[in-house]
Amino acid sequence: MKKLVILAIAFSAVLVSCKENKKVEVKEEVAVIKSASDLNNVDVTASVLNWKGAKPTGEHNGTVALKSGGILIENGVITAGEFVVDMSTITNLDMKGKAGAGKIEGHLKSVDFFDVAAYPTAKFVITNVEKKDDKLAVTGNLNIKDVTKSITIPATLSEVDGAYVFKSENFNINRADFNIKYGSKSFFDNLKDKFVDDLVEMSFVVKTKA
Structure with a gap:
């Protein structure tokens, strides 16, 4: 039993370490030099x-x-981009088909979390892209609720059947x-095991029209 407890603690430490390694640095919002809001492509x-998302009893x-978006690509390079997310479409997949899925979706849309009635959209606006080896370091302003912060996420851009596919790694x-x-x-304080993890894992898959 003692060995099992030690193994469980070690495994949890590895999971936390992996999450921390993927956590993006949050900075103040930066100016958008070139806009792609009108492209709608x-x-x-x-x-x-x-x-x-995760909590002590499991994860979901x-x-x-996306509601709309545009990516400006010049000579195969991203020079601007904007992804508008429709928060009313939050969907839970791990409990799909069960009553619990609707409960989770409703809670996420409520004032406890994303307050979709007041903030129906979220947005990621690309402000800078740098090539690092075979990947892209994409910096952009992430807006959720009434807060906008600058983050940098790792991503790739590929061309498939006449369309571009922007795909970020998990962050x-x-x-x-x-x-x-x-x-x-x-x-x-004093939440004990009733807390919800502050770290939320995300990833984008954005495809342009062919």
Whole structure:
């Protein structure tokens, strides 16, 4: 039994370490030099924001659809981009088909989390792209609720059947940075095992129209 406990603690430490390594640095919002808001060349039916959240009793994952977006690509290089996320489409996948999925979706849309009635969209606006080896370091302003912060995420850009596919690696944001307080140890004490992890894993898959 003692060995099992030690192994469980070690495994948890590895998971936390992996999450921390993927956590993006949050900086103040930066000026947008070139805008892609009017391009509207993103295929929203083929694009998605993936998410994963955790708590002591387990984790949940799902998707959020894009409402609109544009990517400006010049000579094969991203020079501007904007992804508008429709927060009313938050979907839970791990419990799909069960009553629990609707409960989770409703809670995420409520004032406890993303307050979709007041903030129906979120947005990521690209401000700078640098090539690092075979990947891109994409910096942009991430807006969630009433907070906008600059983050840099690793991504790739490929061309498939006449369309471009922007795909980010998994990255973690700290929801406390965006004023999402429910069950957060950053805002509340004595939560014991009733807390919800502050780190939220995300990834973008954005495809342009062919």
